[in-house]
Amino acid sequence: MANKSCIIRLSMYRNALIRLKTLNFVKVFSDNLADVARVTSVQVRKDFSLFGISGNRRGGYLIDELISQISAILGKDKVQKFIVIGIGNIGKALLNYPSFKKNEIELVAGFDIDMNKHNRDVEVPILPLEELGKFVAENEIKFGVISVPDFAAQEVLELMFRAGIKGVLNFAPICLKEPPDCVVRNINLETELENIIYFTNFAEQAGASR
Amino acid sequence: MANKSCIIRLSMYRNALIRLKTLNFVKVFSDNLADVARVTSVQVRKDFSLFGISGNRRGGYLIDELISQISAILGKDKVQKFIVIGIGNIGKALLNYPSFKKNEIELVAGFDIDMNKHNRDVEVPILPLEELGKFVAENEIKFGVISVPDFAAQEVLELMFRAGIKGVLNFAPICLKEPPDCVVRNINLETELENIIYFTNFAEQAGASR
DNA sequence: TAGATTGTTAATCGATTAACAATC
DNA sequence: TAGATTGTTAATCGATTAACAATC
Numbered sequence: 001m002a003n004k005s006c007i008i009r010l011s012m013y014r015n016a017l018i019r020l021k022t023l024n025f026v027k028v029f030s031d032n033l034a035d036v037a038r039v040t041s042v043q044v045r046k047d048f049s050l051f052g053i054s055g056n057r058r059g060g061y062l063i064d065e066l067i068s069q070i071s072a073i074l075g076k077d078k079v080q081k082f083i084v085i086g087i088g089n090i091g092k093a094l095l096n097y098p099s100f101k102k103n104e105i106e107l108v109a110g111f112d113i114d115m116n117k118h119n120r121d122v123e124v125p126i127l128p129l130e131e132l133g134k135f136v137a138e139n140e141i142k143f144g145v146i147s148v149p150d151f152a153a154q155e156v157l158e159l160m161f162r163a164g165i166k167g168v169l170n171f172a173p174i175c176l177k178e179p180p181d182c183v184v185r186n187i188n189l190e191t192e193l194e195n196i197i198y199f200t201n202f203a204e205q206a207g208a209s210r
Numbered sequence: 211m212a213n214k215s216c217i218i219r220l221s222m223y224r225n226a227l228i229r230l231k232t233l234n235f236v237k238v239f240s241d242n243l244a245d246v247a248r249v250t251s252v253q254v255r256k257d258f259s260l261f262g263i264s265g266n267r268r269g270g271y272l273i274d275e276l277i278s279q280i281s282a283i284l285g286k287d288k289v290q291k292f293i294v295i296g297i298g299n300i301g302k303a304l305l306n307y308p309s310f311k312k313n314e315i316e317l318v319a320g321f322d323i324d325m326n327k328h329n330r331d332v333e334v335p336i337l338p339l340e341e342l343g344k345f346v347a348e349n350e351i352k353f354g355v356i357s358v359p360d361f362a363a364q365e366v367l368e369l370m371f372r373a374g375i376k377g378v379l380n381f382a383p384i385c386l387k388e389p390p391d392c393v394v395r396n397i398n399l400e401t402e403l404e405n406i407i408y409f410t411n412f413a414e415q416a417g418a419s420r
Numbered sequence: 421t422a423g424a425t426t427g428t429t430a431a432t433c434g435a436t437t438a439a440c441a442a443t444c
Numbered sequence: 445t446a447g448a449t450t451g452t453t454a455a456t457c458g459a460t461t462a463a464c465a466a467t468c
Contacts, residue, residue, distance in 0.1 A: 003459075007408050011401040012385055029425070038385050041425090042461060049427060057426045058468040075407040082403065089303035096299045097399060099383060105403050143406060167410030169402055173309060175222055175248050181417060183410045187402060189307060191221040192379055192395065193292065193315050196353060197285040198217050200377030200393045207391060213435075239449070251449090252437065259451060267450045268444040 006047050007074070012037040013044065014070045021063050029060040076104045081141050083165075085156050086148030087112040087126055090171050090189075094145060095124055107145075109135060129159070136163040143167045150174040157184065216257050217284070222247040223254065224280045231273050239270040286314045291351050293375075295366050296358030297322040297336055300381050300399075304355060305334055317355075319345060339369070346373040356380040367394065 016036040020028060030041040030048075037044070048054070048061075053069050055061035071077055084091050087110045095107050110126040112118070119126045127135060135141070144165045148156050153172035160168060161179040168184045170176050173191070178184045226246035230238060240251040240258075247254070258264070258271075263279050265271035281287055294301050297320045305317050320336040322328070329336045337345060345351070354375045358366050363382035370378060371389040378394045380386050383401070388394045 002408075004405060004409075005459080007405050008398075008401050011398070011404045015383065015400075031425085036385065038387070040461075042427095045425095045427060046460080055426060056468070057466070058424060060425075073408065074404045075411055076404075080403075080407050089306045093299035093303040094399070099400060100403070103400055103404075105400065142410065143403070145403075166414065167406040169406050173225065175246060177248070181413065183406060183413055185402065185406055187397070188218075188221070189304070190309060190313055190315065191218050192397060193290075193310070193353070193355075194221045194284045194286075194313075195214060195217050196377040196379050196393060196395055197290050197315075198212075198283065199214075200352065201285055203391065203393055204376065215435080241449085250437075252451095255449095255451060256436080265450060266444070267442070268448060270449075 002047075002050055006050065009037050009039065009043070009047055010070050010073060013047075014067060014074065014076075017063050017067045017070070021067065025063055027060045028063050028066070030055075079104050079106050080143060081106050081108045081139065082143045082145060083108060083132070083136070083141050084110045084145045084147060085112075085129070085132070085160065086146060086152075086172075087114075087117050088147060088149075091145075091147040094147065108139065108141070111135075129156075132159060133163040136160075136165060141165065144169075146170040146172055146176075148172055212257075212260055216260065219247050219249060219253070219257055220280050220284060223257075224277060224284065224286075227273050227277045227280070231277065235273055237270045238273050238276065240265075289314050289316050290353060291316050291318045291349065292353045292355060293318060293342070293346070293351050294320045294355045294357060295322075295339070295342070295370065296356060296362075296382075297324075297327050298357060298359075301355075301357035304357065318349065318351070321345075339366075342369060343373040346370075346375060351375065353377045354379075356382055356386075358382055360384040 013033050016033060017028065030044040033044045034041040051073055053066070082105065084094055084107055091110060095110055100107060107124060109124060111129050111132050112126055113129050115128065117126050118128055142165065144160050146153055146156055146168060150172045153170060153174050154176060157168060157170070157176050158179070161182050166182055168182065170184060170186045171189070173188045175186050176184050223243050226243060227238065240254040243254045244251040261283055263276070292315065294304055294317055301320060305320055310317060317334060319334060321339050321342050322336055323339050325338065327336050328338055352375065354370050356363055356366055356378060360382045363380060363384050364386060367378060367380070367386050368389070371392050376392055378392065380394060380396045381399070383398045385396050386394050
């Protein structure tokens with residue numbers, strides 16, 4: 001029903017709502033949310049109607065209600081635990097990313113094959129890859145992030161899948177095959193930069209010929 | 211004409227082609243590329259036709275030709291220089307990301323307001339934010355990455371824009387307003403994880419009710 | 421009541437897919 | 445020639461947008 005873009009927009013609305021709440025706003029109009037998410041107010045209302053979220057005609061939406069409704073959709077009503085496989089630069093950056101925790105996302109452990117990176121005596125331990133299955137089972141982990149080199153990614157995914165992981169965000173620059181009943185999203189940083197390059201150059205050409 | 215997804219697919223085709231080339235492949239069929247990019251072969255041919263790339267009926271495509279044609283589209287015929295603003299965890303990870311350089315993407319400098327992070331005596335210097343305008347002008351930089359906290363992002367974008375930057379990848383968790391003649395893409399890591407959570411939970415429910 | 425805003429149905433737009441013609 | 449593959453035109457699908465009805 002809802003597509004990826006729609007869920008991304010819901011996240012953006014929610015972030016904006018939380019900011020507005022800290023400014024002591026109580027009500028918000030679809031037009032306000034449209035501005036922060038860079039979409040139209042129709043889009044906002046359409047997104048809400050998809051999930052049966054309704055406001056007050058003439059009176060907009062109550063921010064508190066809206067936050068809790070969107071939060072429920074996005075699974076923010078409870079803490080969601082993730083593990084990170086591959087503790088290179090990206091993996092480390094994710095483990096130290098400050099704003100996850102205040103948004104109910106908790107990275108609970110890292111895994112790596114390099115024993116020099118292992119460390120159990122910290123809040124978020126870095127463990128050997130062999131312990132992944134046991135850890136996932138014992139801690140009931142559903143989600144994981146792959147930040148290993150491209151050649152290792154598919155194998156790591158299969159390891160995670162066999163351990164029972166159901167949702168994966170992949171930073172390795174390769175398009176992974178989704179196992180059955182497992183959601184995989186690929187983010188390729190190089191590809192994102194290439195996108196910027198293409199559209200910038202394209203806009204320049206279009207601008208020049210105008 | 212081409213949309214974002216199409217350019218992402220071109221990047222994926224190119225990555226796959228480079229791998230195939232190292233395996234001494236000479237020719238490739240649209241069906242092969244479809245497999246690596248997880249799309250259909252019609253999609254591949256349609257993408258190519260959009261850019262006037264043609265192969266040999268019955269004989270597929272010559273890998274060398276294809277790589278150079280896609281490379282030209284993606285601006286890989288020359289090195290593209292980027293700067294990184296905000297040298298936190300993400301910024302550092304990007305500066306150390308190994309595979310950019312072999313794909314004609316060069317991160318040439320970092321910028322930060324924290325003087326403890328400044329360092330001129332390395333290959334990729336970390337400079338004070340005040341020097342951004344001068345550096346961009348002297349080194350003819352067109353592209354940049356924002357990896358500062360959310361509250362600083364819009365201001366940094368405007369600084370970059372005034373300096374002459376034309377394309378920006380933003381990692382700050384806020385949807386930035388595109389200045390005129392400047393391309394901005396937003397990647398929000400939290401939102402990506404929220405996406406995984408939603409679609410995983412959704413798939414589970416759908417699976418359970420089946 | 422008049423005006424502003426929500427919410428829904430219909431129209432449009434754009435991207436993907438299907439069908440098939442071209443040709444090596 | 446027969447078979448496999450490319451390349452294009454038309455059909456479909458899904459998401460966004462427009463129009464407008466509902467109502468506070």
